[in-house]
Amino acid sequence: MGSPLSSFLRQNKPLFFRIFFILFFSCIPDTANLCSNLSLATTAVQTHSASSDNHFSLKKLTLDGHFSFENIHYAAKDFGNTYHFHPSAVLYPKSISDISSTIKHIFNIGTASQLTVAARGHGHSLQGQAQAHQGVVINMPSLQKPVMKVHTGELPYVDVSGGELWINILHETLKHGLAPKSWTDYLHLTVGGTLSNAGISGQAFLHGPQINNVYQLEVVTGKGDVLTCSEQQNADLFHGVLGGLGQFGIITRARISLEPAPKMVRWIRVLYSEFSIFTKDQEHLISSESSFDYIEGFVIINRTGLLNNWRSSFNPRDPLQASKFNSDGKVLYCLEMAKHFNPDEAGIMDKKTESLLSKLSFIPSTLFQSDVSYVDFLDRVHVSEIKLREKGLWEVPHPWLNLLIPKSKISDFAQQVFGEILKDNSNGPVLIYPVNKSKWNRKTSFVTPDEDIFYLVAFLSSALPSSRGTDGLEHINNQNQRILDVSTRANLGIKQYLPHYSTQKEWQAHFGPQWKLFVQRKYAYDPLAILAPGQRIFQKAIPFL
Ligand SMILES: Cc1cc2nc3c(=O)[nH]c(=O)nc-3n(C[C@H](O)[C@H](O)[C@H](O)COP(=O)(O)OP(=O)(O)OC[C@H]3O[C@@H](n4cnc5c(N)ncnc54)[C@H](O)[C@@H]3O)c2cc1C
Ligand SMILES: *[C@@H]1O[C@H](CO)[C@@H](O)[C@H](O)[C@H]1NC(C)=O
Ligand SMILES: *[C@@H]1O[C@H](CO)[C@@H](O)[C@H](O)[C@H]1NC(C)=O
Numbered sequence: 001m002g003s004p005l006s007s008f009l010r011q012n013k014p015l016f017f018r019i020f021f022i023l024f025f026s027c028i029p030d031t032a033n034l035c036s037n038l039s040l041a042t043t044a045v046q047t048h049s050a051s052s053d054n055h056f057s058l059k060k061l062t063l064d065g066h067f068s069f070e071n072i073h074y075a076a077k078d079f080g081n082t083y084h085f086h087p088s089a090v091l092y093p094k095s096i097s098d099i100s101s102t103i104k105h106i107f108n109i110g111t112a113s114q115l116t117v118a119a120r121g122h123g124h125s126l127q128g129q130a131q132a133h134q135g136v137v138i139n140m141p142s143l144q145k146p147v148m149k150v151h152t153g154e155l156p157y158v159d160v161s162g163g164e165l166w167i168n169i170l171h172e173t174l175k176h177g178l179a180p181k182s183w184t185d186y187l188h189l190t191v192g193g194t195l196s197n198a199g200i201s202g203q204a205f206l207h208g209p210q211i212n213n214v215y216q217l218e219v220v221t222g223k224g225d226v227l228t229c230s231e232q233q234n235a236d237l238f239h240g241v242l243g244g245l246g247q248f249g250i251i252t253r254a255r256i257s258l259e260p261a262p263k264m265v266r267w268i269r270v271l272y273s274e275f276s277i278f279t280k281d282q283e284h285l286i287s288s289e290s291s292f293d294y295i296e297g298f299v300i301i302n303r304t305g306l307l308n309n310w311r312s313s314f315n316p317r318d319p320l321q322a323s324k325f326n327s328d329g330k331v332l333y334c335l336e337m338a339k340h341f342n343p344d345e346a347g348i349m350d351k352k353t354e355s356l357l358s359k360l361s362f363i364p365s366t367l368f369q370s371d372v373s374y375v376d377f378l379d380r381v382h383v384s385e386i387k388l389r390e391k392g393l394w395e396v397p398h399p400w401l402n403l404l405i406p407k408s409k410i411s412d413f414a415q416q417v418f419g420e421i422l423k424d425n426s427n428g429p430v431l432i433y434p435v436n437k438s439k440w441n442r443k444t445s446f447v448t449p450d451e452d453i454f455y456l457v458a459f460l461s462s463a464l465p466s467s468r469g470t471d472g473l474e475h476i477n478n479q480n481q482r483i484l485d486v487s488t489r490a491n492l493g494i495k496q497y498l499p500h501y502s503t504q505k506e507w508q509a510h511f512g513p514q515w516k517l518f519v520q521r522k523y524a525y526d527p528l529a530i531l532a533p534g535q536r537i538f539q540k541a542i543p544f545l
Helices: 004-011 013-026 033-047 054-059 096-112 166-174 191-195 235-241 275-287 343-358 374-378 380-390 407-417 473-489 504-525
Strands: 066-068 089-092 117-120 136-139 149-151 157-161 178-180 214-221 226-230 249-260 264-272 294-301 331-341 368-373 401-406 430-436 453-459 495-497
Touching: 054 096, 089 096, 096 117, 096 136, 096 214, 096 226, 096 249, 117 249, 157 166, 166 178, 166 191, 166 374, 191 249, 214 235, 226 235, 226 249, 235 249, 235 504, 264 275, 264 343, 264 374, 275 294, 275 331, 275 407, 275 430, 275 453, 331 343, 368 374, 374 380, 401 407, 401 473, 407 453, 407 473
Parallel strands: 089 136, 117 136
Antiparallel strands: 066 089, 149 157, 157 249, 178 249, 214 226, 214 249, 264 331, 264 368, 294 331, 294 430, 401 453, 401 495, 430 453
């Protein structure tokens, strides 16, 4: 501990990691030209040494939009509400060239500057992923270009800006009787934000996640280049950016595939007390021909409260309150399904859903269903958001944990976690539903477990900041850690969704065999590690001085 090296490391921790970044890269085969870049960067240091005035140099850029250096504290906040890294500036872009010239400028200063760049969608990240410590945050919703444009025809699509909210896309496409195919449970998220992760909801078993339903992207890379990419054009960048955690470029435009939109949805919930029967039915439904259009599920452990039903407290009625079932101490499982229809086909839909339900083994008295408009169904979480905001329960810490668990291990997991580590779910809903990976594009950066069928299990907890009890942040964090620990110990082969790690070794394990490609892409598209520093996968390279 007393060695000169360790005291050097203690005093120069950030520097050490920067060196590590460089050493790490130089060990990777096929990245020989990294060295030439690094020496370029070193030259940049010699010709441009000062760093404190970096953000003043931003002011000199000619832009259509503008920078703000004040009132930027919101950019150090996100939905998770536990990480707060303050930027030095926020860019409000009005054009793609605003984004490109900002990044070019920072790239050209090279490693003499520590400036990094984070695109911020709607800031619904959980652990600072859209933040940039003393860097530049780009407020993506200000980029209102291109204007949303729907293309009808055999393969309809919509071109949208990267900062567009999914709820706005829904309303615009519905004017043409169309809508995107794959969603998230909550629509006040941006296109760039969900495509950087995956975008998973109850339609993913059928259409794949949102990253599977994109025809083309326009991306500004970490060098400031503006590139159009698709399966046919710059395919490596296209695949890299999808699920790429913002590491390779900023999505400025996306071309999203559409389908004819239904007017109505039959929304159904049923309960199970046996986990194995519940999952058997879920797995049966996701592999059936002409099944439901949406399949999810959730766990109910020893109570229901507002937070427990927040996703859809308005409709259908909470099966637990409505039925004679009391979950006190017991674990119940709710299967949630939806079938699209238009009013003139209500009869056909009735028959179809009846036939699908007749093959399931839920507790008969727990069937609840109601018909709602497609918009109300898709925007269901927003209703809960409004209620929670009124009670001051929206802007609280959200220590969420999202896991992808292989089918063969899901019952092990359930046995060890539900009712054991997790004694009740009064802190928020616990979602659980399977998807079939063979429908998904495997070339993207998105990491899944090895098996074809895996479950998304989402612990969507809200914490009360001042509490030291079971609803406090510390308790919930400990619980999450225990869940991760048993999964690791039992070798369940899980992957985190919306992943969060603190060391590069953990990232390497997360990506597994895909790590090498991930690093190669980083090197190709963002060699100075300027982009999305809040993911904490790479650190901006600074030469060894
Ligand atoms: C209530 C709620 C419900 C949710 N439900 C679901 C769900 O059902 N399914 C699901 O999959 N996810 C869900 N999410 C998670 C959601 O996908 C993430 O929060 C995601 O980060 C999107 O949020 P955002 O648009 O605000 O992006 P941000 O948090 O702003 O950004 C996320 C990451 O992407 C980067 N980024 C943002 N914009 C761009 C861009 N244009 N180009 C490149 N990188 C960019 C950021 O730098 C950051 O690293 C939910 C979140 C909330 C709060
Ligand atoms: C998953 O999807 C593939 C391709 O559609 C199919 O062949 C396979 O049977 C499905 N697996 C299950 C368990 O449904
Ligand atoms: C269920 O919750 C109540 C309080 O809400 C608690 O008193 C009881 O011990 C819990 N039961 C179990 C089995 O955890």
